[in-house]
Amino acid sequence: MKIAITREAIEVGERRVALIPATMARLVQPDWHFLVEAHAGEGSYISDQDYSDAGAAVVADRAELWGHADVILKVAPPSRDEIEQMRPGTALISFLNPLADPELIQALAARQITAFSMELIPRTSRAQSMDALSSQAGIAGYKAVLLAAAALPKFFPMLTTAAGTIRPAKVFVMGAGVAGLQAIATARRLGAIVEAFDIRPAVKEEVQSLGAKFVEIDLEEDTVAEGGYAKEVSEAARAKTQAVLAERIAQSDVVITTAQVPGKRAPILVTAEMVAGMEPGSVIVDLAANQGGNCEVTDPGKDINYHGITIIGPTNLPSSMPVHASQLYAKNVATLLQYLIKDNGLNLDFEDDIVDATCVTHGGEIRNDRVKAALNIEVQVS
Numbered sequence: 411m412k413i414a415i416t417r418e419a420i421e422v423g424e425r426r427v428a429l430i431p432a433t434m435a436r437l438v439q440p441d442w443h444f445l446v447e448a449h450a451g452e453g454s455y456i457s458d459q460d461y462s463d464a465g466a467a468v469v470a471d472r473a474e475l476w477g478h479a480d481v482i483l484k485v486a487p488p489s490r491d492e493i494e495q496m497r498p499g500t501a502l503i504s505f506l507n508p509l510a511d512p513e514l515i516q517a518l519a520a521r522q523i524t525a526f527s528m529e530l531i532p533r534t535s536r537a538q539s540m541d542a543l544s545s546q547a548g549i550a551g552y553k554a555v556l557l558a559a560a561a562l563p564k565f566f567p568m569l570t571t572a573a574g575t576i577r578p579a580k581v582f583v584m585g586a587g588v589a590g591l592q593a594i595a596t597a598r599r600l601g602a603i604v605e606a607f608d609i610r611p612a613v614k615e616e617v618q619s620l621g622a623k624f625v626e627i628d629l630e631e632d633t634v635a636e637g638g639y640a641k642e643v644s645e646a647a648r649a650k651t652q653a654v655l656a657e658r659i660a661q662s663d664v665v666i667t668t669a670q671v672p673g674k675r676a677p678i679l680v681t682a683e684m685v686a687g688m689e690p691g692s693v694i695v696d697l698a699a700n701q702g703g704n705c706e707v708t709d710p711g712k713d714i715n716y717h718g719i720t721i722i723g724p725t726n727l728p729s730s731m732p733v734h735a736s737q738l739y740a741k742n743v744a745t746l747l748q749y750l751i752k753d754n755g756l757n758l759d760f761e762d763d764i765v766d767a768t769c770v771t772h773g774g775e776i777r778n779d780r781v782k783a784a785l786n787i788e789v790q791v792s
C-alpha cells in the first residue's frame with residue numbers, strides 16, 4: 411500500500427504538513443510504503459532527509475506521487491487540478507470544508523475518490539485522538555491572544571512599578587468552545603482579567619475553572635444542538651443577548667470571538683456600532699473570519715482600523731504555528747489511518763460511526779446528507 415504525504419500548494423499559503431517523520435516512523439509496517447513529495451515538510455522545518463531517515467521515499471515528480479498513491483494525506487482541501495491528478499479509487503484524508511464547498515465533494519465523487527473529511531470526525535471520546543478540529547482550534551485560540559497582546563497598546567498584566575501602577579487588561583472571549591477555552595487560559599497566563607460568554611450555558615464551569623468570569627444571559631430557549639454544538643437562536647434571544655454583550659464589549663480592551671455554528675455563516679456578535687463603542691486602541695481578534703466573521707466589520711485575512719479599534723481577521727492561525735500544528739494534526743491523521751487500514755487495504759465498515767461520518771465520497775457517490783442537501787441532491791430516507 412502506497413501512502414503519500416503531499417506538499418501543500420504554495421498559493422494556498424499552508425505551512426502545515428499532514429504527517430511528520432516521528433509519527434510516520436511509528437506507522438511503518440512491511441506493506442506500508444510512504445512516499446513524500448519533495449519539500450513537503452519545508453513549511454514546518456522538516457527536511458526531505460528527515461523523512462528519508464524515517465523510512466519514506468522522497469518523490470520529486472508531483473504527477474508520479476499523486477498518480478500512484480493508494481492513500482493521499484493532506485492538510486488543505488485539494489484543488490481541482492490536484493483531484494484530476496489522482497487515480498480513481500484513491501483514498502484521500504484531508505480537511506475538505508465539505509459544507510462550505512460542496513462542489514469540491516462533488517468533484518471528488520465524480521473522480522471516484524474515497525474521501526475522508528477531517529472536519530467530520532465525530533466529537534466523541536472514542537474519536538478524540540483523531541479530532542483535528544479540536545487540535546487545531548486550540549492553536550488558534552492560543553495564537554489569537556498573542557496577536558491581541560502584540561496589537562494592544564497596553565500591558566496585559568497588572569504591574570506595580572516605581573513609576574506607578576498599571577491596571578490589567580480586560581479580555582472578553584465570545585464562544586467558549588475549544589479555541590475559546592484555550593484563549594481564556596492564555597489570556598489568564600498573561601495576567602489579564604478575563605470574561606467569557608457562550609450560548610451553551612454548560613461551559614460555565616469550564617470557564618470558571620480557568621479563572622474567568624462567565625457572563626450569564628437567561629435566554630429561555632434551548633441553545634444546544636446534537637453533538638454538543640451550538641444551535642441557531644431566535645431573533646428575540648439574539649436581541650437580548652446583543653444588549654448584554656454590547657455593554658461587556660464596551661468595557662473590554664480586547665475581544666476575542668470564536669463563535670461558530672457548523673455549516674452556517676458565523677453569527678454576528680459584534681456589530682459596527684459595538685466596535686465604535688470601544689475605547690480607541692482596543693483590539694478585536696475574530697477567529698470566525700473564515701465563516702464570515704463574528705464581527706460585522708471584519709475583513710477576512712486583514713488587520714483593519716475602525717474608529718481607532720484594530721480588528722484582526724486571521725483565516726489560518728494553525729498554519730502560523732506549523733511545528734506543533736503539524737505534530738498534532740499528524741497524530742490525528744495517523745490514528746484515523748490506523749483505524750481505516752486492515753490487512754493492507756481500506757476497511758470501510760459503514761456501520762462504524764467514525765467511518766460512516768467521516769467518509770464523504772465512495773464509489774462515485776456523495777455519502778453525506780448535508781452536502782447532498784447543499785447541492786440540491788435528493789436525500790434518500792431509509
Ligand code: NAD
Pocket residue numbers: 532533534535537538541543544547584585586587588589590607608609610637638639640641668669670671672677679
Ligand atoms: P465551534 O468552533 O463550532 O464553536 C465555538 C463556540 O462558539 C462553541 O462553544 C459554541 O457554543 C459557541 N457559539 C456558537 N454560537 C454562539 C453565539 N451565538 N454566541 C456565543 N457563542 C456561540 O465549537 P468547538 O469548539 O469545535 O466545539 C464545541 C463543543 O463540541 C465543545 O465545547 C464540546 O462540547 C464539543 N466537543 C466535544 C468533543 C469530544 O467529546 N471529543 C471534542 C470537541 C468538542
